[in-house]
Amino acid sequence: MQITTEFLDKHNVSGPRYTSYPPANFFNTNFTSSDYLEQLKASNQQQPENISIYIHIPFCPQRCHFCGCNTEIGQKRSFIERYVDAIKKEINQVCEHLDLKNRKLTQVHWGGGTPNAIAMRYIFDIMNLIKEKFIVDANAEIAIECSPAYLEFEHIDQLAEMGFNRMSLGIQDFREDVLQVVNRQKPKHDVKQIVDYLRGKGFNGINLDFIYGLPLQTADSLKETIEKAIEIKPDRIVTFSYAHVPWVKEEQLKLEKIGLPSPKDKMDMLINNIQQLQQAGYTSIGIDHFAHPDDQLAIAYKNKKLHRNFQGYCTLETTGQVYGFGASSISQLWGAYAQNVKSAAKYIEEIENTGFAIERGFTLNVNQQIVRAVINSIMCNGVLYFDEIADQFKMSADDIKSIVNYDVSKLVDFEKDGIISISEKGIELSELGHKIARNIAMAFDPDLKQGESIYSKTV
Numbered sequence: 009m010q011i012t013t014e015f016l017d018k019h020n021v022s023g024p025r026y027t028s029y030p031p032a033n034f035f036n037t038n039f040t041s042s043d044y045l046e047q048l049k050a051s052n053q054q055q056p057e058n059i060s061i062y063i064h065i066p067f068c069p070q071r072c073h074f075c076g077c078n079t080e081i082g083q084k085r086s087f088i089e090r091y092v093d094a095i096k097k098e099i100n101q102v103c104e105h106l107d108l109k110n111r112k113l114t115q116v117h118w119g120g121g122t123p124n125a126i127a128m129r130y131i132f133d134i135m136n137l138i139k140e141k142f143i144v145d146a147n148a149e150i151a152i153e154c155s156p157a158y159l160e161f162e163h164i165d166q167l168a169e170m171g172f173n174r175m176s177l178g179i180q181d182f183r184e185d186v187l188q189v190v191n192r193q194k195p196k197h198d199v200k201q202i203v204d205y206l207r208g209k210g211f212n213g214i215n216l217d218f219i220y221g222l223p224l225q226t227a228d229s230l231k232e233t234i235e236k237a238i239e240i241k242p243d244r245i246v247t248f249s250y251a252h253v254p255w256v257k258e259e260q261l262k263l264e265k266i267g268l269p270s271p272k273d274k275m276d277m278l279i280n281n282i283q284q285l286q287q288a289g290y291t292s293i294g295i296d297h298f299a300h301p302d303d304q305l306a307i308a309y310k311n312k313k314l315h316r317n318f319q320g321y322c323t324l325e326t327t328g329q330v331y332g333f334g335a336s337s338i339s340q341l342w343g344a345y346a347q348n349v350k351s352a353a354k355y356i357e358e359i360e361n362t363g364f365a366i367e368r369g370f371t372l373n374v375n376q377q378i379v380r381a382v383i384n385s386i387m388c389n390g391v392l393y394f395d396e397i398a399d400q401f402k403m404s405a406d407d408i409k410s411i412v413n414y415d416v417s418k419l420v421d422f423e424k425d426g427i428i429s430i431s432e433k434g435i436e437l438s439e440l441g442h443k444i445a446r447n448i449a450m451a452f453d454p455d456l457k458q459g460e461s462i463y464s465k466t467v
């Protein structure tokens with residue numbers, strides 16, 4: 009079945025992105041540093057046993073008008089130095105409560121902001137501490153998000169030397185006029201040369217990020233951008249839908265003034281993206297991720313071993329419980345989510361004073377852990393097998409059904425449209441169903457009604 013505008017239109021409703029369940033808007037400020045401390049200790053006995061680290065660098069040389077991230081502009085060197093020291097202090101503090109003898113570090117992810125906008129010596133500094141503290145698995149995935157506007161070839165050499173082996177480049181669009189109106193610098197060097205250079209340095213899972221739905225973009229212009237991306241042959245391509253939420257990010261109003269593509273244009277862009285990338289041989293994962301068939305993500309997807317955290321899709325093998333460091337970073341543990349304060353200044357102050365900077369979080373009870381497992385399975389692997397979830401939680405399949413309020417009547421329309429097939433075992437999403445996995449996951453989300461209008465559109 010072909011993906012069409014009518015199909016996407018029909019299913020384009022407001023809903024959570026499900027980068028976490030429950031979504032981050034459910035986190036609350038009753039969750040404090042002492043709750044985090046308790047969860048840190050508990051995490052040593054929980055699953056997954058592996059450790060993932062997320063480092064947030066909330067600095068950018070200038071602000072893109074579409075930005076939905078937590079970042080700050082124009083901070084001085086002395087401030088950045090204090091921030092780096094605070095991250096090191098936070099790592100030391102957290103390590104005091106982790107079992108570092110028996111648990112391995114399998115994933116490190118640097119995000120932002122623009123991690124490569126700070127001097128490489130700071131990245132060295134933090135990476136050295138990480139290597140000193142943790143047992144780094146030989147196959148650990150060490151990734152960094154970079155802006156090609158500030159990336160030099162010698163930076164790639166230095167990152168490779170530090171052990172980085174994966175990079176995500178935020179391209180957004182190859183059209184310079186689009187970049188200009190959204191207040192973003194163009195890449196400093198030819199992107200193909202960067203990708204080839206990265207590969208020569210042993211990087212894999214090289215990813216190019218794009219955004220569709222920005223001012224000046226048309227279905228045809230984006231088609232050219234994606235063609236160019238395909239010619240570069242990265243391992244992964246992500247085409248994010250621009251999430252217009254000016255009630256959260258006021259800066260986005262500037263884009264409204266320039267004029268945003270119509271919903272119909274945006275649909276056409278999405279359909280083109282999917283068709284172009286599938287024709288080029290990329291495996292389509294979810295609605296907006298595409299991976300070369302030899303890439304680990306595509307292999308994990310095929311084997312139904314895909315996972316998802318705040319940093320994006322990942323494989324179940326490399327992903328551990330996530331310990332976040334830095335302002336606004338979120339720790340994703342088995343039993344809880346914990347988020348640090350968003351302001352870098354407040355983060356530094358709290359870390360300097362107490363060693364922790366938790367602002368809010370959420371403790372999951374067993375039922376919520378089950379709903380999370382159900383939603384993850386639908387979102388990542390396009391299946392829900394009640395027996396598998398039941399085994400994981402040592403319960404019966406009927407218990408699981410009752411906890412997620414399983415109600416076939418909520419799903420019959422999806423079945424009629426060929427989006428899912430329903431059996432005794434559970435549900436399986438068709439290829440088309442994978443494109444609207446968020447909508448299907450919503451049918452299993454007991455909390456959804458409480459705030460659905462605040463979410464962006466699912467397509």
Ligand code: SF4
Nearest residue numbers: 068071072075077121
């Ligand atoms: S580079 Fe990324 S984090 Fe920085 S302002 Fe632009 S979109 Fe936001």
